[in-house]
Amino acid sequence: MRPFRNIYAKIAALPMILTTLVVFVGGTIWTVTYSFTDSKLLPRLNFVGFDQYERLWSNSLWLTSIQNLMIFGVFSLVFTIGMGFLLAVLMDQKIRFEDTFRTIMLYPFALSFIVTGLVWQWVLNPDLGIQHFVRGLGFESFEFDPLSNPDTVLYGLLIAGLWQGTGFVMCIMLAGLRGIDEDIWKAARVDGIPRWKTYLFVVIPMMRPVFITVLVIVASGIIKLYDLVVAQTSGGPGNASQVPAMYVYRYMFTAQNLGQGFAASTMMLLSVLIVLIPWAYLEFGGKKHG
Numbered sequence: 001m002r003p004f005r006n007i008y009a010k011i012a013a014l015p016m017i018l019t020t021l022v023v024f025v026g027g028t029i030w031t032v033t034y035s036f037t038d039s040k041l042l043p044r045l046n047f048v049g050f051d052q053y054e055r056l057w058s059n060s061l062w063l064t065s066i067q068n069l070m071i072f073g074v075f076s077l078v079f080t081i082g083m084g085f086l087l088a089v090l091m092d093q094k095i096r097f098e099d100t101f102r103t104i105m106l107y108p109f110a111l112s113f114i115v116t117g118l119v120w121q122w123v124l125n126p127d128l129g130i131q132h133f134v135r136g137l138g139f140e141s142f143e144f145d146p147l148s149n150p151d152t153v154l155y156g157l158l159i160a161g162l163w164q165g166t167g168f169v170m171c172i173m174l175a176g177l178r179g180i181d182e183d184i185w186k187a188a189r190v191d192g193i194p195r196w197k198t199y200l201f202v203v204i205p206m207m208r209p210v211f212i213t214v215l216v217i218v219a220s221g222i223i224k225l226y227d228l229v230v231a232q233t234s235g236g237p238g239n240a241s242q243v244p245a246m247y248v249y250r251y252m253f254t255a256q257n258l259g260q261g262f263a264a265s266t267m268m269l270l271s272v273l274i275v276l277i278p279w280a281y282l283e284f285g286g287k288k289h290g
Helices: 007-034 052-056 060-090 097-109 113-121 130-136 152-179 181-188 195-206 208-223 227-232 242-254 257-290
Strands: none
Touching: 052 060, 060 130, 060 152, 060 208, 060 242, 097 208, 113 152, 113 227, 152 195, 152 208, 152 227, 181 195, 181 257, 195 208, 208 257, 242 257
């Protein structure tokens, strides 16, 4: 019978399923429920409706963190996916020492964001890093200190984020390129189609599922951005690099306002769902109708 097919595998997966239901689904319901209360230091079921959400969206710090995340997110998506694909194309040319280069490019992804943030904080420090090095070469007027300038601090964070994430995207894209049938390349060469046109009009459309998967992974990582910012700037200078996850931490553990922190957490969860639901529809719903 169909329900009893692979019964042992289903039994083995049961603890993981139960854990997911209890921890993720249960925790989510608990967070959303208490976001409608006036919980302070400790959670309490004193419902106040949408008061926490009204306070949230009237708070300038939250609005600033959303704006910062949008700016960082747009640039991160464009450059991470774009650079990852270009590197994958270069790596797909059967170059020598490919395994070595691939390992080097993927290595930053193995590091935690805390380590990455601290490393790039030193590299971008004007007294220790790039500015100090270039001035040591005789260019005394050279200035490169993005982390101390409110107008450029997000781009300093972006540099660190790209350094860590691009190699991972490259590996996913490379796997997608290696899955393209060799006959397609041969047909394009016989028809005299330039290589760049083959990539643009044939290969990229065929890699649509890969691009969608990468988009979801990168976007989900952007929404929960926290440790990289803490390690590099701690949200400064001023509030120029505040992000939603730091807002949640501040109100839940520093300001001791659990209700406000839960409301901000719920908005972050909603953002993740906005990313995941279209992906799930395209990946699963679209196939059923196709």
